Amino acid sequence: MVLVHGLEGSSDSKYMLGIAEKAWQRGFHVVRMNQRNCGGTERLTPTLYNSGMSADYRAVFDELSAGDGFSCIFFAGYSMGGNLVTKMAGECGEAVPSALRGVAAVCPALDLGACADALERRNNYFYQRRFVLGLNARYARKVELFPERYSRNGFAPIRTVREFDDAITAPQFGYRDAQEYYEAAGAKCVIDKVRVPLLLITAKDDPFVPFAAIRASGAEKNPAIEFVAPKHGGHCGFISNENGSGRFWAEQRVVEFCARLV
DSSP states (O other), X not given: OEEEOOTTOOTTSHHHHHHHHHHHHTTOOOEEEOOTTOSSOGGGOSSOOOTTOHHHHHHHHHIIIIITOOSOEEEEEETHHHHHHHHHHHHHTTOOOTTEEEEEEESOOOOHHHHHHHHTSGGGHHHXXXXXXXXXXXXXXXXXXXXXXXXXXXXXXXXXXXXHIIIIIHHHTTOSSHHHHHHHHOGGGTGGGOOSOEEEEOOTTOSSSOHHHHHXXXXXXXXXXXXXXXXXXXXXXXXXXXXXXXXXXXXHHHHHHHHHHO
């Protein structure tokens, strides 16, 4: 099972550690991935990371299947990571590799524009602030490491995720602006092409992955997708009434889903 974290997370994010432990206890090998530049890996690549880089995860799949000989591989992603693994699954279309047995996405940001807009609501101020501080700090580290590629100047003070993507992400990856990047990178464009079994868990009260946008993607209509949408759960929270391993409900559901497909 390959685990992919969300925006400004890392392989050491609590949910990554939690789901890894549960999967390990069920007999899975587990790979906790760092997206490019995350988890202290800025020196390893001159590039930034973005929500459309699904080819990175296909490369990991190819290495695990062709290079290491695994014949039963699952991917699970949270938030931004959920979008990435869903996008990878959709891009496979009908040609799903036999070793790719299932994909799970928790609160996937399928419609990036809708998520960026939601973050700008007043009640999401602390989410927005945390993301922007992290993104700006990460960019500053890239400037120090690769000054020939990145500049400190040329854009106004950045206060929102959309402003960051307009000023930095979009031009770095050849997009006209943030909106063009959002339209190209969101898995909503390929959700109808998913043919591998996919568990999609989202909450109707998610503060910045709007449930209306998830429904508008058509995910519910795809028979390959097991669509689960509790009334409550927030953004990747899903705290249950149970104690012990059952406390973090979504983690348990993901592991059970994958174990069912082995």
